[in-house]
Amino acid sequence: MPVVQLYLDRLQKLVGKKSNNNKILSKIPFLGLDIEEQTKEYLRVEYSPNRPDYATDFGIALGLQGLLGIKKGMPKLSIKKGNYSLKVDSSVQKIRPYVTSIVAKNGILDDETIQQLISLQEDLHFGIGRRRKKTSIGIHDLERIVFPIKYTTVTKNHKFVPLDSSNDSSITEILEKTEVGQQYGSILNNSSKVPIILDAAGNTISFPPIINSALTKVSTKTKNLLIEVTATEKNAAEDTLAVLATTLQAAGFQLFSVTISGANNSTPLLKPRKIILSAELVNNILGLNLSSSMIANSLRKCRIDAVAKTNKISCIIPRFRFDIFGPMDLVEEVVLGYGIENLKPSLPPSISVGQKNDITKVLDSLSLIMIGLGYTEALNSSLVSNKIQYELTNRSNSEVIQVVESKSLEHTILRDAIMPGLLENLSKNVHEQYPQKLFEIGTVFLKANPIREDTHLAGISAHKDTNFSEIKSILQSSLKIGFNIECETKTSSHPIFSEGRMANILVNNKIVGVLGEIDSKVIDNFKIRVPVTAFEIQLSGLIFD
Amino acid sequence: MAEAKRFSRYTRNEKTFLRLGKNGLDAKNNGLPERKLVNEIQEGPKSFEEIRNVLKSDFNAAIANAKKNDWIQIEKGESSSKISLKGKALPSPEEKLIDFLGAEEKLLNDIEDIDALTLLKKRPDFITENFTKFKTISLSEKAKDIDVDSSTGAIDVEAKVPVTYVARIHPLKETINEIREIFVSLGFSEVLGNLAQPSFWNFDALFTPQDHPAREMQDTFYLKDMKASKFATSTQINQVSRSHKKGWRYDWNMSEAQRMALRTHTTCVTIKHLADNKPDESRIFSLGRVFRNEKVSYKHLAEFNQVEGVVIGKNVTLRDLMGLQEEFYRRIGLTKIKFWPTFFPYTEPSLQSMVYNDRLGKWIELFGMGIFRPEVTKPLGITKPVLAWGGGIERIAMLKYGLDDVREFYNNNLNWLRSATKCQ
Numbered sequence: 025m026p027v028v029q030l031y032l033d034r035l036q037k038l039v040g041k042k043s044n045n046n047k048i049l050s051k052i053p054f055l056g057l058d059i060e061e062q063t064k065e066y067l068r069v070e071y072s073p074n075r076p077d078y079a080t081d082f083g084i085a086l087g088l089q090g091l092l093g094i095k096k097g098m099p100k101l102s103i104k105k106g107n108y109s110l111k112v113d114s115s116v117q118k119i120r121p122y123v124t125s126i127v128a129k130n131g132i133l134d135d136e137t138i139q140q141l142i143s144l145q146e147d148l149h150f151g152i153g154r155r156r157k158k159t160s161i162g163i164h165d166l167e168r169i170v171f172p173i174k175y176t177t178v179t180k181n182h183k184f185v186p187l188d189s190s191n192d193s194s195i196t197e198i199l200e201k202t203e204v205g206q207q208y209g210s211i212l213n214n215s216s217k218v219p220i221i222l223d224a225a226g227n228t229i230s231f232p233p234i235i236n237s238a239l240t241k242v243s244t245k246t247k248n249l250l251i252e253v254t255a256t257e258k259n260a261a262e263d264t265l266a267v268l269a270t271t272l273q274a275a276g277f278q279l280f281s282v283t284i285s286g287a288n289n290s291t292p293l294l295k296p297r298k299i300i301l302s303a304e305l306v307n308n309i310l311g312l313n314l315s316s317s318m319i320a321n322s323l324r325k326c327r328i329d330a331v332a333k334t335n336k337i338s339c340i341i342p343r344f345r346f347d348i349f350g351p352m353d354l355v356e357e358v359v360l361g362y363g364i365e366n367l368k369p370s371l372p373p374s375i376s377v378g379q380k381n382d383i384t385k386v387l388d389s390l391s392l393i394m395i396g397l398g399y400t401e402a403l404n405s406s407l408v409s410n411k412i413q414y415e416l417t418n419r420s421n422s423e424v425i426q427v428v429e430s431k432s433l434e435h436t437i438l439r440d441a442i443m444p445g446l447l448e449n450l451s452k453n454v455h456e457q458y459p460q461k462l463f464e465i466g467t468v469f470l471k472a473n474p475i476r477e478d479t480h481l482a483g484i485s486a487h488k489d490t491n492f493s494e495i496k497s498i499l500q501s502s503l504k505i506g507f508n509i510e511c512e513t514k515t516s517s518h519p520i521f522s523e524g525r526m527a528n529i530l531v532n533n534k535i536v537g538v539l540g541e542i543d544s545k546v547i548d549n550f551k552i553r554v555p556v557t558a559f560e561i562q563l564s565g566l567i568f569d
Numbered sequence: 570m571a572e573a574k575r576f577s578r579y580t581r582n583e584k585t586f587l588r589l590g591k592n593g594l595d596a597k598n599n600g601l602p603e604r605k606l607v608n609e610i611q612e613g614p615k616s617f618e619e620i621r622n623v624l625k626s627d628f629n630a631a632i633a634n635a636k637k638n639d640w641i642q643i644e645k646g647e648s649s650s651k652i653s654l655k656g657k658a659l660p661s662p663e664e665k666l667i668d669f670l671g672a673e674e675k676l677l678n679d680i681e682d683i684d685a686l687t688l689l690k691k692r693p694d695f696i697t698e699n700f701t702k703f704k705t706i707s708l709s710e711k712a713k714d715i716d717v718d719s720s721t722g723a724i725d726v727e728a729k730v731p732v733t734y735v736a737r738i739h740p741l742k743e744t745i746n747e748i749r750e751i752f753v754s755l756g757f758s759e760v761l762g763n764l765a766q767p768s769f770w771n772f773d774a775l776f777t778p779q780d781h782p783a784r785e786m787q788d789t790f791y792l793k794d795m796k797a798s799k800f801a802t803s804t805q806i807n808q809v810s811r812s813h814k815k816g817w818r819y820d821w822n823m824s825e826a827q828r829m830a831l832r833t834h835t836t837c838v839t840i841k842h843l844a845d846n847k848p849d850e851s852r853i854f855s856l857g858r859v860f861r862n863e864k865v866s867y868k869h870l871a872e873f874n875q876v877e878g879v880v881i882g883k884n885v886t887l888r889d890l891m892g893l894q895e896e897f898y899r900r901i902g903l904t905k906i907k908f909w910p911t912f913f914p915y916t917e918p919s920l921q922s923m924v925y926n927d928r929l930g931k932w933i934e935l936f937g938m939g940i941f942r943p944e945v946t947k948p949l950g951i952t953k954p955v956l957a958w959g960g961g962i963e964r965i966a967m968l969k970y971g972l973d974d975v976r977e978f979y980n981n982n983l984n985w986l987r988s989a990t991k992c993q
Contacts, residue, residue, distance in 0.1 A: 053909045054909065054910060055910070058934070073782075074914075154780050157780070158780070260818075308886070311886025311887060311889060349816060349944060350944075352918075352940075352942060356910075356917050367887065367888055367891060369888055369892035369894070370886075371889070371892035372880075372892065374755060374852060376758070377756060378753035379758050380753055381760070381761050384749070384759060394736075395736045395737060401738050401986075402981040402986075403739050407872050425792055427792060428793050429862070431862055431863060431871070432865050432871055435865075449981040452980065452981065453984075456983040457734070461736065467764055467858070473798065474795040474796060474797060475829060
């Protein structure tokens with residue numbers, strides 16, 4: 025989950041005179057923000073990825089104003105007509121077809137504001153932007169740009185000075201040599217032409233979705249900004265722009281439109297939507313009996329415009345709230361505005377009698393039998409390592425099921441047997457008192473169009489006197505007493521066991537498992553210093569279907 | 570106890586045993602390098618080169634030790650130096666010690682020539698040492714005077730006795746079983762499902778778009794080269810794909826839905842059960858292992874247990890969900906709870922429960938909950954509201970057993986398994 029740092033002084037100023045730090049702190053969790061760290065000066069809070077408007081203190085302040093009752097209803101965007109235009113060339117259609125833009129003027133960018141905007145931009149790139157694939161953002165110093173500007177394509181020989189560099193680089197060099205180029209270059213699919221934004225003087229403004237030019241770099245001296253968003257999907261571009269515009273307006277900027285035309289692109293309207301909410305739905309879902317006007321008031325506290333009518337509430341949703349899909353999302357807004365702390369939990373009577381699954385019941389019985397036989401239950405991961413599962417146990421398998429790009433070396437394949445894990449457990453306990461007797465019941469995996477999951481039981485015994493007879497006796501008792509199953513053991517060979525001291529387990533002439541004395545090489549591999557015996561048996565098909 | 574009453578004397582001792590290591594045994598059978606050298610020049614002097622060819626890497630050690638034992642002399646010639654025998658090369662103290670040790674293990678105290686031992690220990694892998702600690706208990710003079718009451722056979726009933734370990738259920742399993750019982754007692758029936766699931770049930774059916782960051786390999790374990798062929802009805806697939814196209818505006822891809830993954834939550838099991846059975850009124854729960862592709866740490870595991878309860882019914886409400894939650898926590902002994910808003914992609918409204926922990930002195934986040942979104946239920950033909958809640962079981966077990974490292978549950982440390990208090 026993304027995190028934002030909030031300086032309390034700054035936040036309190038943004039929320040307004042009627043607030044204080046205690047009030048703010050008490051309401052933060054009710055915006056859905058988790059406080060991760062708190063000092064006297066600042067907070068670090070986690071926000072949900074569906075609310076990128078909470079990536080800055082400006083957005084959070086808008087939310088707090090609502091819950092504290094300082095300002096209610098929708099924060100309206102005021103966009104004046106600007107004298108700026110952006111023309112789109114049809115060549116972008118194949119590669120990154122949409123662009124949208126807005127101008128923000130007369131603002132003050134201190135270091136902290138720049139920090140907040142950068143983190144908002146990163147969050148939008150990651151979330152709605154799908155790591156810049158779907159949308160990507162450029163923020164520029166307006167004063168360096170000569171209008172009209174053009175969104176078009178160029179070949180990879182095209183050169184400009186990219187951000188944080190002082191030398192001309194070609195597109196090819198940027199893609200191959202810079203970190204952002206390597207990271208995001210694949211979005212352009214090796215296309216021979218790449219998207220570019222040029223100004224009327226022929227200067228490069230931006231190479232989306234990779235990097236801006238050094239020319240338009242924003243600093244604390246910048247007063248006026250050009251925001252551009254390029255995208256593969258028009259709605260996503262305007263959603264992204266709406267969050268940026270709302271945030272910049274809250275930060276004190278005045279918004280001016282950029283006229284966009286060409287290749288199915290158009291000037292963004294960033295208009296709010298209207299949804300009719302029924303009071304009955306709200307009350308049914310929440311288990312309350314709220315009047316339409318109570319509901320409307322709760323919604324306004326969540327910065328949504330709402331007008332109560334008989335049984336219905338007419339809601340106006342600002343464009344940046346694209347997390348709202350329909351009426352059910354508004355029900356949640358009502359809860360937040362009404363206050364979760366005001367909802368009284370109620371315990372409904374159950375109309376049904378509960379029961380455990382039948383498989384769970386037999387497995388529980390089997391566990392109790394193993395405990396009675398003196399075996400302690402172990403629990404191991406079903407995701408295991410090749411080393412423990414195969415190398416150390418002398419086994420091999422051509423049908424191993426692997427997971428893709430595991431972050432941990434101990435968890436790279438799915439286990440096909442439980443016994444190797446139990447040997448590893450013994451290996452970690454050589455300094456503990458013997459005898460050591462363990463069992464585990466768990467899932468194992470086999471390849472089979474595409475995959476079969478079986479439940480196995482394995483038992484293991486380690487002490488100086490353990491032998492084949494002991495482990496066979498344990499196996500025999502567990503099946504006989506638990507399930508009245510008689511089993512036979514027939515000699516066979518298996519790399520984990522000593523030759524001549526191992527057998528297959530047969531029930532009704534079908535092989536269901538193996539048992540025996542563990543081979544001394546395997547015991548050595550696990551650095552165990554006493555003899556070990558073990559059995560493993562498939563339970564699916566034996567004690568349940 | 571007997572010692573406390575001064576009936577017995579108790580001493581602690583340590584014994585050191587020695588035996589020949591790999592190279593020591595080799596020297597026992599084939600001679601030390603210096604002895605090999607002596608054998609080479611038995612017939613007459615030889616040059617450095619000739620000897621080096623035979624002894625190879627042992628050459629330097631052989632020359633040094635043979636000189637130390639005063640067995641050889643070296644004559645410097647014009648082109649090369651020659652080595653010749655100085656007299657009768659009698660067995661050195663080191664050779665004698667090797668003979669004494671033989672293939673057996675010997676007590677350090679039985680070795681007379683400690684200087685020879687020191688020299689041999691300097692040679693790699695010649696000597697291995699083993700330490701054994703032991704305690705001796707003997708009767709004290711006072712004890713010898715005691716008359717055991719032969720008429721009653723009375724013994725010292727206050728004496729300490731050895732520890733007996735019980736075989737037992739794994740402590741985490743105890744918590745799992747306890748939670749299962751609570752769900753059953755609240756009227757819920759258990760549904761099981763596979764750990765490996767098609768992405769369709771783990772993600773698509775829950776309205777998680779196919780390009781959502783949570784579906785990337787960084788967070789989810791996908792199974793290499795594995796695709797599900799038949800996993801849902803064609804109506805289910807059509808409706809779900811339509812819901813994605815409408816809600817998220819992208820081209821839904823069948824092959825992405827077929828990719829097999831290790832389930833990231835148990836919700837895939839409950840949603841499939843609801844979609845296949847479409848009950849109007851029901852309480853079910855699903856419990857078991859789930860997987861996240863995370864770096865394992867004291868806070869996070871790649872594989873852990875989760876439980877999820879679901880209530881479907883015409884008149885169920887968010888307040889009911891909160892009430893069930895409160896009752897669940899009350900039954901596991903957690904009484905100080907509160908609710909905060911949160912976000913889950915497939916529920917709306919969504920809440921999370923915060924539980925106060927006295928030991929840690931703070932509020933901690935436990936189960937999440939919510940009502941399934943219409944975008945989830947409608948395409949699957951589920952027409953009544955569905956309350957759902959759940960979360961990780963290890964977190965609750967950590968509170969119960971006072972653990973700060975979640976990995977402890979899967980270390981199978983016998984000392985802990987044998988000693989953790991069963992009823993807490």
